[in-house]
Amino acid sequence: MSTTYRIVEGTIGLVVILVVISWGFFRMLKRSYDPEMMILKWAITIPLVIFSLTAAANTGIYGPVVILVLAIIMSVMWAPHIGEWLCKPLTNLLDGGGEEPERKPHYSIACSLRMKGKFLEAVVAVRQQLARFPNDFEGVMLLAGIQAENLQDLPGAEITLNHFCDRPEAPPKQFAAAMNQFADWQLKLTQDADSARGTLEKIVTRFPDTELALLAAQRVAHLGGAEKILLAAHDRQPLAVPEGAKNIGLLETSGHLAHAEIDPAQLAADYVKHLTEHPLDTEAREKLAILYADHYQRLDLAVGELEQLIAVPNQPPKRVAHWLNLLADLQIRHGADYDTVRGTLERIVERFPDGAVAELARTRLGRLKLEVKGHQATPDVKLGVYEQNIGLKYGTRRRL
Numbered sequence: 001m002s003t004t005y006r007i008v009e010g011t012i013g014l015v016v017i018l019v020v021i022s023w024g025f026f027r028m029l030k031r032s033y034d035p036e037m038m039i040l041k042w043a044i045t046i047p048l049v050i051f052s053l054t055a056a057a058n059t060g061i062y063g064p065v066v067i068l069v070l071a072i073i074m075s076v077m078w079a080p081h082i083g084e085w086l087c088k089p090l091t092n093l094l095d096g097g098g099e100e101p102e103r104k105p106h107y108s109i110a111c112s113l114r115m116k117g118k119f120l121e122a123v124v125a126v127r128q129q130l131a132r133f134p135n136d137f138e139g140v141m142l143l144a145g146i147q148a149e150n151l152q153d154l155p156g157a158e159i160t161l162n163h164f165c166d167r168p169e170a171p172p173k174q175f176a177a178a179m180n181q182f183a184d185w186q187l188k189l190t191q192d193a194d195s196a197r198g199t200l201e202k203i204v205t206r207f208p209d210t211e212l213a214l215l216a217a218q219r220v221a222h223l224g225g226a227e228k229i230l231l232a233a234h235d236r237q238p239l240a241v242p243e244g245a246k247n248i249g250l251l252e253t254s255g256h257l258a259h260a261e262i263d264p265a266q267l268a269a270d271y272v273k274h275l276t277e278h279p280l281d282t283e284a285r286e287k288l289a290i291l292y293a294d295h296y297q298r299l300d301l302a303v304g305e306l307e308q309l310i311a312v313p314n315q316p317p318k319r320v321a322h323w324l325n326l327l328a329d330l331q332i333r334h335g336a337d338y339d340t341v342r343g344t345l346e347r348i349v350e351r352f353p354d355g356a357v358a359e360l361a362r363t364r365l366g367r368l369k370l371e372v373k374g375h376q377a378t379p380d381v382k383l384g385v386y387e388q389n390i391g392l393k394y395g396t397r398r399r400l
Contacts, residue, residue, distance in 0.1 A: 105129035221278035293330040321357035
Protein backbone atom coordinates (compact mmCIF):
# COMPACT_ATOMS: atom_id res chain seq x y z
CA MET A 1 0.00 0.00 0.00
CA SER A 2 1.56 3.33 -1.06
CA THR A 3 2.17 6.21 1.32
CA THR A 4 -0.15 8.50 -0.68
CA TYR A 5 -2.99 6.02 -0.37
CA ARG A 6 -2.54 5.76 3.39
CA ILE A 7 -2.51 9.53 3.74
CA VAL A 8 -5.71 9.87 1.70
CA GLU A 9 -7.38 7.05 3.64
CA GLY A 10 -6.41 8.58 6.96
CA THR A 11 -7.64 12.03 5.89
CA ILE A 12 -10.99 10.66 4.75
CA GLY A 13 -11.36 8.72 7.97
CA LEU A 14 -10.55 11.80 10.04
CA VAL A 15 -13.06 13.88 8.10
CA VAL A 16 -15.77 11.25 8.59
CA ILE A 17 -15.06 11.11 12.33
CA LEU A 18 -15.18 14.89 12.62
CA VAL A 19 -18.46 15.03 10.66
CA VAL A 20 -20.04 12.37 12.89
CA ILE A 21 -18.85 14.13 16.05
CA SER A 22 -20.08 17.51 14.78
CA TRP A 23 -23.46 16.04 13.84
CA GLY A 24 -23.81 14.40 17.25
CA PHE A 25 -22.78 17.60 19.00
CA PHE A 26 -25.30 19.62 16.96
CA ARG A 27 -28.11 17.14 17.72
CA MET A 28 -27.24 17.24 21.39
CA LEU A 29 -27.36 21.03 21.46
CA LYS A 30 -30.63 21.09 19.52
CA ARG A 31 -32.36 18.71 21.95
CA SER A 32 -30.90 20.29 25.06
CA TYR A 33 -33.11 22.42 27.29
CA ASP A 34 -30.12 24.69 28.06
CA PRO A 35 -27.73 24.86 25.06
CA GLU A 36 -25.51 27.51 26.70
CA MET A 37 -24.87 25.30 29.74
CA MET A 38 -24.18 22.34 27.45
CA ILE A 39 -21.52 24.32 25.57
CA LEU A 40 -19.95 25.37 28.88
CA LYS A 41 -19.78 21.76 30.05
CA TRP A 42 -18.09 20.66 26.84
CA ALA A 43 -15.67 23.57 27.14
CA ILE A 44 -14.67 22.27 30.60
CA THR A 45 -14.73 18.56 29.73
CA ILE A 46 -12.44 18.62 26.69
CA PRO A 47 -9.49 20.35 28.51
CA LEU A 48 -9.98 18.04 31.50
CA VAL A 49 -9.80 14.95 29.29
CA ILE A 50 -6.63 16.22 27.61
CA PHE A 51 -5.11 17.10 30.99
CA SER A 52 -6.02 13.71 32.49
CA LEU A 53 -4.40 11.83 29.60
CA THR A 54 -1.28 13.97 29.87
CA ALA A 55 -1.12 13.55 33.65
CA ALA A 56 -1.53 9.79 33.39
CA ALA A 57 1.47 9.64 31.07
CA ASN A 58 3.77 11.99 33.03
CA THR A 59 2.94 11.61 36.74
CA GLY A 60 3.68 7.93 37.17
CA ILE A 61 1.98 6.40 40.18
CA TYR A 62 -0.05 9.55 40.78
CA GLY A 63 -1.69 9.31 37.38
CA PRO A 64 -4.63 7.12 38.49
CA VAL A 65 -5.32 9.46 41.39
CA VAL A 66 -5.45 12.44 39.05
CA ILE A 67 -7.71 10.56 36.64
CA LEU A 68 -10.02 9.54 39.52
CA VAL A 69 -10.37 13.13 40.70
CA LEU A 70 -11.09 14.35 37.19
CA ALA A 71 -13.58 11.51 36.65
CA ILE A 72 -15.49 12.53 39.78
CA ILE A 73 -15.67 16.11 38.52
CA MET A 74 -16.95 15.04 35.11
CA SER A 75 -19.47 12.59 36.60
CA VAL A 76 -20.99 15.39 38.61
CA MET A 77 -21.39 17.41 35.41
CA TRP A 78 -22.60 14.61 33.13
CA ALA A 79 -24.54 12.27 35.43
CA PRO A 80 -27.97 13.94 34.71
CA HIS A 81 -27.39 13.66 30.97
CA ILE A 82 -26.23 10.05 31.18
CA GLY A 83 -29.32 9.15 33.21
CA GLU A 84 -31.51 10.89 30.66
CA TRP A 85 -29.92 8.97 27.78
CA LEU A 86 -30.39 5.65 29.57
CA CYS A 87 -34.05 6.34 30.39
CA LYS A 88 -34.96 7.93 27.04
CA PRO A 89 -36.26 4.72 25.38
CA LEU A 90 -38.79 4.36 28.21
CA THR A 91 -39.79 8.01 28.44
CA ASN A 92 -40.22 8.21 24.66
CA LEU A 93 -43.12 5.78 24.99
CA LEU A 94 -44.89 8.19 27.33
CA ASP A 95 -44.14 11.67 26.00
CA GLY A 96 -43.42 11.07 22.31
CA GLY A 97 -39.68 11.48 22.63
CA GLY A 98 -37.68 14.28 21.17
CA GLU A 99 -39.82 14.69 18.05
CA GLU A 100 -40.40 18.32 17.32
CA PRO A 101 -44.06 19.39 17.25
CA GLU A 102 -45.45 20.48 13.92
CA ARG A 103 -45.00 24.18 13.42
CA LYS A 104 -48.35 25.76 12.66
CA PRO A 105 -50.04 29.09 13.32
CA HIS A 106 -52.38 29.60 16.24
CA TYR A 107 -55.33 31.95 15.91
CA SER A 108 -57.03 31.40 19.26
CA ILE A 109 -55.94 34.82 20.54
CA ALA A 110 -57.23 36.53 17.39
CA CYS A 111 -60.56 34.70 17.57
CA SER A 112 -60.94 35.61 21.24
CA LEU A 113 -60.26 39.28 20.51
CA ARG A 114 -62.75 39.18 17.66
CA MET A 115 -65.46 37.76 19.91
CA LYS A 116 -64.79 40.56 22.40
CA GLY A 117 -65.27 43.17 19.70
CA LYS A 118 -61.59 44.19 19.60
CA PHE A 119 -61.33 43.94 15.84
CA LEU A 120 -58.18 45.99 15.27
CA GLU A 121 -56.33 44.01 17.94
CA ALA A 122 -57.57 40.80 16.29
CA VAL A 123 -56.19 41.97 12.94
CA VAL A 124 -52.81 42.61 14.57
CA ALA A 125 -52.83 39.14 16.15
CA VAL A 126 -53.64 37.47 12.80
CA ARG A 127 -50.96 39.45 10.98
CA GLN A 128 -48.39 38.35 13.57
CA GLN A 129 -49.12 34.73 12.72
CA LEU A 130 -49.17 35.42 8.98
CA ALA A 131 -45.74 37.04 9.28
CA ARG A 132 -44.43 33.59 10.25
CA PHE A 133 -46.76 31.62 7.95
CA PRO A 134 -47.52 34.01 5.06
CA ASN A 135 -49.42 31.52 2.89
CA ASP A 136 -51.64 29.95 5.55
CA PHE A 137 -55.14 29.82 4.04
CA GLU A 138 -56.94 29.74 7.38
CA GLY A 139 -55.21 32.92 8.52
CA VAL A 140 -55.84 34.69 5.21
CA MET A 141 -59.56 33.91 5.34
CA LEU A 142 -59.76 34.91 9.00
CA LEU A 143 -58.11 38.25 8.31
CA ALA A 144 -60.32 38.92 5.28
CA GLY A 145 -63.41 37.95 7.30
CA ILE A 146 -62.59 40.45 10.07
CA GLN A 147 -61.96 43.17 7.49
CA ALA A 148 -65.15 42.53 5.53
CA GLU A 149 -67.66 41.55 8.21
CA ASN A 150 -66.45 43.43 11.29
CA LEU A 151 -64.57 46.48 9.98
CA GLN A 152 -66.77 46.89 6.87
CA ASP A 153 -63.58 47.21 4.84
CA LEU A 154 -64.45 45.23 1.73
CA PRO A 155 -61.59 46.72 -0.38
CA GLY A 156 -59.13 45.69 2.33
CA ALA A 157 -60.53 42.16 2.32
CA GLU A 158 -60.18 42.07 -1.46
CA ILE A 159 -56.51 43.07 -1.23
CA THR A 160 -55.91 40.36 1.37
CA LEU A 161 -57.50 37.65 -0.77
CA ASN A 162 -55.87 38.81 -3.99
CA HIS A 163 -52.45 38.79 -2.32
CA PHE A 164 -53.02 35.08 -1.60
CA CYS A 165 -54.81 34.12 -4.84
CA ASP A 166 -52.53 35.95 -7.27
CA ARG A 167 -49.69 33.56 -6.48
CA PRO A 168 -49.22 31.03 -9.33
CA GLU A 169 -48.87 28.21 -6.81
CA ALA A 170 -52.14 28.98 -5.01
CA PRO A 171 -54.10 25.68 -4.67
CA PRO A 172 -57.13 25.61 -7.00
CA LYS A 173 -59.67 24.63 -4.32
CA GLN A 174 -58.46 27.34 -1.95
CA PHE A 175 -58.54 29.90 -4.79
CA ALA A 176 -62.15 28.93 -5.60
CA ALA A 177 -63.17 28.99 -1.93
CA ALA A 178 -61.68 32.47 -1.48
CA MET A 179 -63.42 33.84 -4.58
CA ASN A 180 -66.76 32.29 -3.63
CA GLN A 181 -66.51 33.78 -0.15
CA PHE A 182 -65.66 37.20 -1.51
CA ALA A 183 -68.61 36.99 -3.92
CA ASP A 184 -70.83 36.21 -0.92
CA TRP A 185 -69.58 39.34 0.83
CA GLN A 186 -70.20 41.44 -2.29
CA LEU A 187 -73.79 40.19 -2.45
CA LYS A 188 -74.46 40.39 1.27
CA LEU A 189 -72.72 43.66 2.18
CA THR A 190 -73.10 45.77 -0.97
CA GLN A 191 -75.82 43.95 -2.99
CA ASP A 192 -73.50 44.22 -5.99
CA ALA A 193 -74.34 41.25 -8.22
CA ASP A 194 -72.22 42.56 -11.11
CA SER A 195 -69.07 42.63 -8.99
CA ALA A 196 -69.91 39.19 -7.60
CA ARG A 197 -70.28 37.92 -11.16
CA GLY A 198 -66.84 39.28 -12.04
CA THR A 199 -65.35 37.63 -8.97
CA LEU A 200 -66.81 34.23 -9.85
CA GLU A 201 -65.70 34.54 -13.45
CA LYS A 202 -62.11 34.70 -12.19
CA ILE A 203 -62.48 31.02 -11.29
CA VAL A 204 -63.65 30.17 -14.81
CA THR A 205 -60.75 32.13 -16.31
CA ARG A 206 -58.11 30.69 -13.98
CA PHE A 207 -59.21 27.05 -14.20
CA PRO A 208 -61.17 26.56 -17.45
CA ASP A 209 -62.74 23.19 -18.26
CA THR A 210 -62.61 22.03 -14.64
CA GLU A 211 -65.25 21.11 -12.10
CA LEU A 212 -64.46 24.32 -10.22
CA ALA A 213 -65.20 26.34 -13.36
CA LEU A 214 -68.49 24.52 -13.92
CA LEU A 215 -69.63 25.16 -10.36
CA ALA A 216 -68.70 28.83 -10.66
CA ALA A 217 -70.55 29.13 -14.00
CA GLN A 218 -73.59 27.46 -12.43
CA ARG A 219 -73.57 30.03 -9.67
CA VAL A 220 -73.16 32.93 -12.11
CA ALA A 221 -76.23 31.70 -13.98
CA HIS A 222 -78.36 32.07 -10.83
CA LEU A 223 -77.02 35.39 -9.58
CA GLY A 224 -80.06 37.26 -10.91
CA GLY A 225 -82.39 35.50 -8.50
CA ALA A 226 -80.01 36.00 -5.59
CA GLU A 227 -79.81 39.72 -6.33
CA LYS A 228 -83.61 40.07 -6.26
CA ILE A 229 -83.81 38.29 -2.91
CA LEU A 230 -81.09 40.46 -1.37
CA LEU A 231 -82.60 43.69 -2.67
CA ALA A 232 -86.02 42.68 -1.40
CA ALA A 233 -84.55 42.01 2.05
CA HIS A 234 -83.11 45.55 2.22
CA ASP A 235 -85.99 47.36 0.55
CA ARG A 236 -89.14 45.76 1.87
CA GLN A 237 -92.27 46.90 0.11
CA PRO A 238 -95.81 46.53 1.47
CA LEU A 239 -97.25 43.25 0.34
CA ALA A 240 -100.82 43.48 -0.89
CA VAL A 241 -102.75 40.34 -0.06
CA PRO A 242 -105.88 39.90 -2.21
CA GLU A 243 -109.13 39.31 -0.40
CA GLY A 244 -110.04 35.66 -0.21
CA ALA A 245 -113.29 34.08 -1.33
CA LYS A 246 -116.21 34.48 1.04
CA ASN A 247 -118.64 31.72 1.94
CA ILE A 248 -116.49 29.18 0.13
CA GLY A 249 -118.54 26.34 1.59
CA LEU A 250 -121.68 27.58 -0.22
CA LEU A 251 -120.08 27.74 -3.67
CA GLU A 252 -121.16 25.21 -6.26
CA THR A 253 -117.58 24.77 -7.47
CA SER A 254 -114.15 25.96 -6.34
CA GLY A 255 -112.35 25.40 -9.62
CA HIS A 256 -111.98 29.12 -10.27
CA LEU A 257 -110.09 29.51 -6.98
CA ALA A 258 -107.20 27.28 -8.08
CA HIS A 259 -103.92 28.93 -9.00
CA ALA A 260 -103.36 29.43 -12.69
CA GLU A 261 -101.02 26.80 -14.09
CA ILE A 262 -97.71 27.93 -15.55
CA ASP A 263 -97.77 27.95 -19.33
CA PRO A 264 -95.35 25.17 -20.43
CA ALA A 265 -94.64 26.98 -23.69
CA GLN A 266 -93.61 30.13 -21.83
CA LEU A 267 -91.56 28.07 -19.38
CA ALA A 268 -89.72 26.31 -22.21
CA ALA A 269 -89.07 29.66 -23.91
CA ASP A 270 -87.65 31.06 -20.65
CA TYR A 271 -85.35 28.06 -20.27
CA VAL A 272 -84.11 28.38 -23.86
CA LYS A 273 -83.43 32.09 -23.43
CA HIS A 274 -81.65 31.49 -20.12
CA LEU A 275 -79.46 28.75 -21.63
CA THR A 276 -78.52 31.04 -24.50
CA GLU A 277 -76.99 33.41 -21.95
CA HIS A 278 -75.72 30.70 -19.55
CA PRO A 279 -75.06 27.51 -21.52
CA LEU A 280 -73.34 25.83 -18.56
CA ASP A 281 -76.40 26.02 -16.30
CA THR A 282 -76.94 22.29 -15.86
CA GLU A 283 -80.02 22.70 -13.66
CA ALA A 284 -81.96 24.67 -16.28
CA ARG A 285 -80.95 22.29 -19.09
CA GLU A 286 -82.09 19.29 -17.06
CA LYS A 287 -85.49 20.91 -16.40
CA LEU A 288 -85.85 21.73 -20.10
CA ALA A 289 -85.17 18.10 -21.04
CA ILE A 290 -87.88 16.87 -18.67
CA LEU A 291 -90.31 19.46 -20.06
CA TYR A 292 -89.58 18.37 -23.65
CA ALA A 293 -90.21 14.73 -22.80
CA ASP A 294 -93.18 14.88 -20.42
CA HIS A 295 -95.17 17.80 -21.84
CA TYR A 296 -94.30 17.94 -25.53
CA GLN A 297 -93.73 14.18 -25.87
CA ARG A 298 -90.48 14.95 -27.70
CA LEU A 299 -88.07 12.38 -26.36
CA ASP A 300 -85.61 13.21 -29.13
CA LEU A 301 -85.27 16.82 -27.92
CA ALA A 302 -84.91 15.64 -24.32
CA VAL A 303 -82.17 13.22 -25.34
CA GLY A 304 -80.35 16.06 -27.10
CA GLU A 305 -80.36 18.25 -23.99
CA LEU A 306 -79.23 15.44 -21.69
CA GLU A 307 -76.49 14.36 -24.09
CA GLN A 308 -75.12 17.90 -23.94
CA LEU A 309 -74.92 17.60 -20.16
CA ILE A 310 -73.29 14.17 -20.32
CA ALA A 311 -70.69 15.46 -22.80
CA VAL A 312 -69.54 18.32 -20.55
CA PRO A 313 -65.91 17.51 -19.56
CA ASN A 314 -64.68 17.12 -15.98
CA GLN A 315 -68.09 16.44 -14.48
CA PRO A 316 -68.04 14.24 -11.36
CA PRO A 317 -69.17 10.64 -11.95
CA LYS A 318 -72.18 11.08 -9.68
CA ARG A 319 -73.59 13.87 -11.88
CA VAL A 320 -73.00 11.99 -15.15
CA ALA A 321 -74.62 8.87 -13.72
CA HIS A 322 -77.59 10.98 -12.56
CA TRP A 323 -78.17 12.28 -16.08
CA LEU A 324 -77.84 8.82 -17.65
CA ASN A 325 -80.31 7.43 -15.12
CA LEU A 326 -82.67 10.33 -15.87
CA LEU A 327 -82.36 9.57 -19.58
CA ALA A 328 -83.24 5.95 -18.87
CA ASP A 329 -86.26 7.10 -16.83
CA LEU A 330 -87.53 9.25 -19.69
CA GLN A 331 -86.98 6.45 -22.19
CA ILE A 332 -88.98 4.03 -20.05
CA ARG A 333 -91.82 6.53 -19.48
CA HIS A 334 -92.11 7.25 -23.18
CA GLY A 335 -92.05 3.77 -24.64
CA ALA A 336 -88.43 3.05 -25.55
CA ASP A 337 -87.63 -0.65 -25.91
CA TYR A 338 -85.62 -2.71 -23.45
CA ASP A 339 -82.42 -2.75 -25.52
CA THR A 340 -82.36 1.05 -25.79
CA VAL A 341 -82.74 1.55 -22.05
CA ARG A 342 -80.19 -1.17 -21.31
CA GLY A 343 -77.67 0.56 -23.59
CA THR A 344 -78.16 3.81 -21.69
CA LEU A 345 -77.48 2.19 -18.31
CA GLU A 346 -74.52 0.23 -19.64
CA ARG A 347 -72.85 3.53 -20.50
CA ILE A 348 -72.51 4.17 -16.76
CA VAL A 349 -70.69 0.88 -16.28
CA GLU A 350 -68.44 1.53 -19.28
CA ARG A 351 -67.45 5.03 -18.14
CA PHE A 352 -66.99 4.30 -14.45
CA PRO A 353 -66.39 0.53 -14.17
CA ASP A 354 -64.89 0.65 -10.67
CA GLY A 355 -67.11 3.32 -9.14
CA ALA A 356 -70.09 3.08 -6.84
CA VAL A 357 -72.32 4.47 -9.62
CA ALA A 358 -71.43 1.45 -11.78
CA GLU A 359 -72.53 -0.94 -9.03
CA LEU A 360 -75.85 0.89 -8.74
CA ALA A 361 -76.27 0.71 -12.52
CA ARG A 362 -75.61 -3.05 -12.47
CA THR A 363 -78.27 -3.45 -9.80
CA ARG A 364 -80.77 -1.51 -11.90
CA LEU A 365 -79.89 -3.56 -14.98
CA GLY A 366 -80.77 -6.68 -13.03
CA ARG A 367 -84.37 -5.49 -12.53
CA LEU A 368 -84.69 -3.51 -15.76
CA LYS A 369 -87.07 -5.95 -17.47
CA LEU A 370 -89.55 -5.65 -14.62
CA GLU A 371 -89.19 -1.87 -14.66
CA VAL A 372 -89.85 -1.66 -18.39
CA LYS A 373 -92.75 -4.08 -18.15
CA GLY A 374 -94.27 -2.08 -15.30
CA HIS A 375 -94.49 1.03 -17.51
CA GLN A 376 -95.95 -0.73 -20.52
CA ALA A 377 -99.59 0.03 -21.28
CA THR A 378 -101.97 -2.56 -19.89
CA PRO A 379 -104.57 -3.63 -22.51
CA ASP A 380 -108.15 -2.80 -21.65
CA VAL A 381 -110.29 -5.77 -20.61
CA LYS A 382 -113.89 -5.50 -21.82
CA LEU A 383 -116.30 -6.72 -19.20
CA GLY A 384 -119.64 -8.35 -19.95
CA VAL A 385 -123.08 -6.81 -19.37
CA TYR A 386 -124.68 -7.90 -16.16
CA GLU A 387 -128.13 -7.32 -14.79
CA GLN A 388 -128.20 -4.30 -12.54
CA ASN A 389 -129.65 -4.12 -9.02
CA ILE A 390 -129.80 -7.88 -8.76
CA GLY A 391 -129.44 -7.70 -5.03
CA LEU A 392 -132.60 -5.61 -4.68
CA LYS A 393 -134.95 -8.10 -6.37
CA TYR A 394 -137.17 -10.56 -4.58
CA GLY A 395 -138.03 -14.13 -5.47
CA THR A 396 -134.56 -15.16 -6.58
CA ARG A 397 -133.44 -18.58 -5.56
CA ARG A 398 -130.03 -19.25 -4.19
CA ARG A 399 -128.27 -21.67 -6.43
CA LEU A 400 -126.07 -24.26 -4.73
